[in-house]
Each structure stands twice: as structure tokens, then as C-alpha cells.
Amino acid sequence: MHDPQPSASSCRIHTDPLSGRAVFVAPARAERPREESLAACPFCAGNESLTPHELLRSPADRVLPWLARIIPNRYPVVVDRGHHHPDGLSVGPAAGSPRPAHGIHDVVVESPRHDTSILEIDPLAWRASWQLVRERLSHLAERDDLAWGMVFKNSGPAAGASLDHVHSQLVALDFVPPVIVAKLAAGAGGGDLFEAMIREAELGQRIVATTADLVALVPPAPRQPLETWILPRQPSPWFHTAGPEVAAGLADLVREVVARIERAAPGAEFNWWLHQAPFFPRSERTGALPPGCRAWEGDVPAGWRWHVEIMPRISPLAGFELGIGCHISIMSPEESARRLRAD
Numbered sequence: 001m002h003d004p005q006p007s008a009s010s011c012r013i014h015t016d017p018l019s020g021r022a023v024f025v026a027p028a029r030a031e032r033p034r035e036e037s038l039a040a041c042p043f044c045a046g047n048e049s050l051t052p053h054e055l056l057r058s059p060a061d062r063v064l065p066w067l068a069r070i071i072p073n074r075y076p077v078v079v080d081r082g083h084h085h086p087d088g089l090s091v092g093p094a095a096g097s098p099r100p101a102h103g104i105h106d107v108v109v110e111s112p113r114h115d116t117s118i119l120e121i122d123p124l125a126w127r128a129s130w131q132l133v134r135e136r137l138s139h140l141a142e143r144d145d146l147a148w149g150m151v152f153k154n155s156g157p158a159a160g161a162s163l164d165h166v167h168s169q170l171v172a173l174d175f176v177p178p179v180i181v182a183k184l185a186a187g188a189g190g191g192d193l194f195e196a197m198i199r200e201a202e203l204g205q206r207i208v209a210t211t212a213d214l215v216a217l218v219p220p221a222p223r224q225p226l227e228t229w230i231l232p233r234q235p236s237p238w239f240h241t242a243g244p245e246v247a248a249g250l251a252d253l254v255r256e257v258v259a260r261i262e263r264a265a266p267g268a269e270f271n272w273w274l275h276q277a278p279f280f281p282r283s284e285r286t287g288a289l290p291p292g293c294r295a296w297e298g299d300v301p302a303g304w305r306w307h308v309e310i311m312p313r314i315s316p317l318a319g320f321e322l323g324i325g326c327h328i329s330i331m332s333p334e335e336s337a338r339r340l341r342a343d
Helices: 027-031 123-141 178-187 193-203 244-264 319-324 333-341
Strands: 012-015 022-025 056-058 068-072 103-109 148-155 167-173 207-210 214-217 228-232 270-275 307-312
Touching (some): 068 123, 103 123, 123 148, 123 167, 123 244, 178 270, 193 214, 193 228, 207 244, 207 333, 214 244, 228 244, 244 270, 244 307
Antiparallel strands (some): 012 022, 056 068, 068 103, 103 167, 148 167, 148 270, 207 214, 228 307
């Protein structure tokens, strides 16, 4: 299992000419194993030979047992340029022509044991996984061919998980996705939107939990009941430049919020993702982006902050949501916060 990307050459990005929506075509994703199809879990300690060679581990000393590790995703959405078939690198002249899906797609294995919930993970392993994420994003930010990176988790089959063993995924792209462009543009309009969000959450009693460096709150327009965001108290565009103490605090606060969601809605599956600013503005890049890639042309707005969005999967997405891109929530932000604060 040493070839991490067996079908990499077929990963491409197609763009809808009307909406501009990008679609990642990744046939290898259909080959992902399911828990019931495996003779042994590839993420458990002792089964390292079943995965691609690790990129990072904690602790780094290989004499010691590992607590967390990062490995290449065997079924990627995007692949590094060296794995593309040469014939697949050409880009058509027409707007919206498919192009290779270039980037990095990793798996963050968050426990050496077969834990199925982050609430079961040893706290040291859980903190170690976030430190590895910070380190990996910092490495990727140095590359001229990558524009932006994220980490995300699918917890439960309804949220997209195919294996029970706790893990997250880390993706770096050669363009800045539209949702980040929109958030940057909103911040560029003047004022500190994140500081305003915290103040309004305090006034509206939507604060869920706090630490010295971080705030967990229900956003003003949650897409799902109990949706919670975590953001730093002070402006900080990139998670990977935050100190190790911030990463440890984030690990602890994410665990607390997930425990609160579990109490308020037992068994709820969920997703979360980290949004941060582009690795650096386009004007500071020394290398050219591939054809068809889009970078953020301006500076990162003052006051901009990385943030983690935790979204339970309580209400299904139906025709209204899918058809117009808006959401329906059956619970007010204030009620979500009240239920999350309840002990």
C-alpha cells in the first residue's frame, strides 16, 4: 500500500459556466474502503504498513510509540503535480475547461487506538494531532504553488466518514475557494467583523464557552441547530502561525464543544472545518499559479481571524437548500446557545 495515489491522474476540476461553481472530479474516492470491508483497521497502531508512508508523527522520535500521525490520503480529491499524468496537464483554451486538480490531500490520524469519537481520545493524542496540523500547514504555506489550506472532519456516515477510526483530513489548494474570497471581501469593507461578531454574541447570550485566547459562540445565522464557531480573541489570519499553546487550547475547546453538542443532541453526527486566510497575498508570491487558478489579489483585511466551524448534521439538506444555496434551521441561534450551555 505504498502508492498513496493510485488513480491520481484522473483528479480534475470542472467549472460550471453559469454559476462559476467548481466541481472536483475524483474517481478514486469511489474506491474508499468501508469499515465492514476491512480485515484490519489501517489507522490502528501496528498496522502502519497498510497506509502510505507517514509525513509527520508525534512524537517525532520513532523510538517512542506515536500519538498522532499525518499520512497522504490514498483516495485524494487533489494531488501534487508530480503525480499527474503528463497528458493531463494541458488546460483547454475555453473558459471553464477542465484542469488538473493540483494540491495536497492528507489524513490526520488522531489516535493509535481504534477510538470512534474524539471524546474517547487520550487528551495528549488529541492535542498532538492539532500540533501536527499546525506544523503541516506551516510547511505547505512555504510552497509557491499552493494558495490556501484547511483541515476538516467528517464524523459519522451521514457526515461523509467512511472509516470509524477517528481522523480528520487536511487539504491545500492552488486557488482560494469562493467562500474564503467572500469572507475576505466582507472584511475588506472596513471594521473588524470578527470583533463585532464576538460583541454581538455576548449581548445576545450566544457565547458557549471561552478560554484566555479563544471564544466559542453560536454564529448569528447558523445553518444547523447547535452550530458553533471557535475563533481567537485577537486578530490572527493563520492558524499555522499561532503558538503551540493556542493549538492546545483549541484542541481542548473543540472537545468541550463536541461534548456539549453530544449532551444537547445525543448521537448527532457533525462536520467541522478550519477557515483561514490565504497562505500569503498574490502580490507576495514568487511563483506563477497554474492556468485557471485564482488567488486573493489584495491584502488580508485588518482584524481577520482564522476560525473553526462545527456544524452538526441534524436537519437534512433538501431541495430548497440545494436549489438556492440557502439554509433552513429549526432552532434560533439563542436557543442553540442556551442548549449548548446547559449542564
